[in-house]
Amino acid sequence: MTGRTHDAIAFASLITVAAINPPESLNIATATAAVVGNIIGATLPDVDQSTNRLWDFLPGRDYVGKLLKPLFLGHRNLTHSFLGVFIVYHLLGIVLPKVLNPQYVNYEIVYAAMMIGYISHLFGDAITKEGLPLLFPLKLRFGFPPISAFRITTGKWIENIIILPGTAAYIFWFIGNHHGEFVRLLKLISEG
């Protein structure tokens, strides 16, 4: 799946969880960090590709990407597995409290938003032909539907004409259907 489809699915997942399981308090800094973190989380699993957008922030990005590639044990392997989720979960749990100032940002909300982004990425890739090596280092690949011939090809018309607009439509529909929850969230933010 392409980056923007992953972003859209991650955001749709984030607002769904936020409406169903709203935080007790939310300030503007945390809300902003959560949305940005959600997109970063959705981008992280493909960090093993030298073309990953996260590398764009680094000087000599193509070189750095290629250099680090062996670390991820090949494309769509470690980062798209349960082991990868486990490692990222623990790494973020260590890093986030250190980089986010607790005076301004509730790191637990950002942490949850990043993991939602990460896991939504795996759900998105599960419907593509390549499937997911969930049990990596075992080579077995999983997907939905189980027969790969019924799954979609990344960047092709089903993704661009159905999945991406469908996700956007879902976001509008969901916000419209849960506007009470979103008004409450905005109130929380305005109260800080």
Ligand SMILES: [Zn+2]
């Ligand atoms: Zn991926």
